């Protein structure tokens with residue numbers, strides 16, 4: 025018996041019961057030994073950092089009993105026992121991750137990328153197809169930021185609701201069986217102070233989703249005690265208002281002690297079966313937990329816990345209490361328990377050694393290859409210092425790949441002037457290793473599978489004689505309508521998205537047509553709107569999560585940056601979330617309705633495509649692309665463009681705008697002007713006056729900032745104009761600095777310049793309210809004309825005398 029078993033067999037004999045309990049204890053005890061040994065490995069320098077689940081074992085055994093195939097977990101770094109007890113992880117993987125083994129086979133959760141005890145199962149195949157989630161146990165990938173798992177948890181639970189209530193989704197059999205799946209969340213007592221926890225908690229109560237939150241309450245958050253974290257020092261006490269009553273929605277709330285095995289098993293059984301069958305969210309507040317080794321390897325808890333508290337923790341150690349109960353209940357004798365423990369200890373040691381040796385042997389093999397090649401080089405150039413490098417490398421205790429590669433690079437530097445074959449062999453070896461290490465440490469920021477939106481075929485927009493000029497928002501509306509009809513897995517939600525079809529009418533009429541399970545209103549809760557989308561997209565649905573204005577995206581940044589953007593990378597492609605974030609921004613009115621913080625987004629969302637369509641037709645084409653690909657993307661529509669007239673393409677739900685393709689909006693010879701979004705229109709308005717002044721600009725719209733102009737259209741344009749002006753309405757050094765780096769460095773535009781590259785941006789503050797506020801804070805037509813002209817004047821003052 026490996027994983028835990030339930031007590032729900034109809035005729036459970038006392039013998040069977042004993043076996044199950046003993047097996048549970050073994051799992052818990054092995055987990056404890058792994059924590060103890062893991063800490064030792066850090067202290068002796070074999071691993072960098074350790075955080076463990078000691079003191080939380082027994083509750084997790086109980087939780088694992090209630091966890092079924094098809095279910096989901098979104099938790100945090102204390103859950104190793106749960107992972108072992110469900111079979112979603114094991115001891116060898118535990119140590120492989122502790123040692124940062126970059127092999128997916130050894131650490132399937134993160135390929136060595138995450139700190140230890142950050143769990144995940146792999147549900148995206150290398151070819152981009154999905155694993156059958158209905159037939160597996162599923163664990164969404166942990167993140168280190170406390171409380172960050174909560175918004176995603178909401179989405180995972182909400183998917184079950186959609187699968188149960190929307191019968192049109194029955195064809196998606198690999199994701200759900202009638203929405204019976206419970207999403208299990210875990211969080212520390214201290215982390216419930218986070219806004220993300222409260223936002224999630226409230227949203228799930230409104231939505232009535234099968235979400236089961238367990239709070240592991242050890243009365244501390246590192247050194248800060250519960251009374252300084254939580255009102256009344258008791259989280260379930262203050263959440264009592266969420267308790268459902270006759271005729272209301274809400275929660276069922278349970279409170280149970282973390283060392284009481286029978287009570288825990290009984291509580292989880294009751295709580296989860298209610299949650300599963302009726303889709304009622306439940307809270308299980310597990311109190312009186314301990315931390316036998318303190319918070320992590322970073323410091324000792326003796327610094328901040330009183331002697332009395334430490335004594336109390338020793339006495340209430342959950343495994344000690346479980347053992348006591350087992351002996352008292354005649355489940356096992358003390359001798360039997362000693363034997364179980366001794367065996368478990370040995371087994372953990374064996375797993376640890378194997379995990380260590382597997383990585384160490386691989387590195388040792390690389391090391392001896394490298395050392396031999398360096399020695400050959402040293403002999404060929406007769407250099408003792410190079411020979412010393414090889415000797416130094418060979419004498420490394422517990423060598424790392426860094427040691428190996430560092431020695432090779434050093435030897436190559438020291439032999440720059442040699443052209444011996446040996447140097448070439450060493451150099452080739454390094455090139456090969458670089459490729460492998462790139463795969464190990466730098467790959468999979470995006471899924472990069474055949475399903476990537478970058479591989480969606482380009483279909484041009486078609487128009488015919490009847491093609492009408494309509495409001496931009498109507499083009500979008502027609503695009504969404506066509507996609508909702510085509511793909512039943514698409515859902516859209518956000519503030520004011522349902523009944524009124526969003527504040528700018530992009531979804532107008534679609535709730536009536538497709539129902540409120542597919543197009544729905546949410547509360548004002550940006551972080552969990554994103555979490556809702558993230559969880560849904562992990563479970564095979566195609567969410568468009570709407571954030572009302574770009575400026576409000578800041579409230580969702582923790583989820584976007586920590587969770588969504590890093591998902592593919594931190595699982596090395598094992599998980600994916602093809603969600604679309606729809607928002608609108610750039611200029612309108614006032615400090616919180618005219619932002620264009622593209623630099624902020626570009627700097628924090630690597631891993632999410634960023635699309636900045638200039639009009640609604642381009643936006644529609646991008647949605648068509650993204651809805652057919654499997655990577656996450658943010659689409660920022662131009663807030664002031666919904667009522668501008670555009671021609672409705674005949675194939676409005678089919679044509680695609682490829683990502684990373686810049687478009688030359690106007691050809692010219694004098695200056696390359698790169699701009700996007702709302703500002704692009706201002707640049708276009710400046711053209712006639714500039715032409716009158718004798719200046720012929722080339723205007724390029726990159727269309728997507730990330731990826732940026734993959735064909736180097738901007739760089740090529742510079743070969744002709746030799747002058748570059750980047751215009752946007754972000755702060756100075758924001759989005760424009762990013763664009764300069766792309767064009768000047770990556771596309772090598774620097775070599776074609778004959779004038780200083782310039783940027784024209786918004787001011788350093790947010791724009792004040794009103795037309796004058798806009799004029800004096802954001803680039804205007806006047807600014808564009810005069811900046812372009814001044815660049816011409818600088819180059820040729822005789823022909824272009826200065827204006828001022």
Ligand SMILES: Cc1ncc(C[n+]2csc(CCOP(=O)(O)OP(=O)(O)O)c2C)c(N)n1
Nearest residue numbers: 102168169170212213214215242244245246
């Ligand atoms: C957003 C964020 N803030 C702070 C931290 C640093 N930190 C890591 S664990 C921790 C304490 C968490 O305590 P609790 O939620 O009670 O969980 P426990 O470790 O006690 O199980 C803190 C402050 C973090 N990882 N993320």
Ligand SMILES: [Mg+2]
Nearest residue numbers: 212213244245
């Ligand atoms: Mg705690």
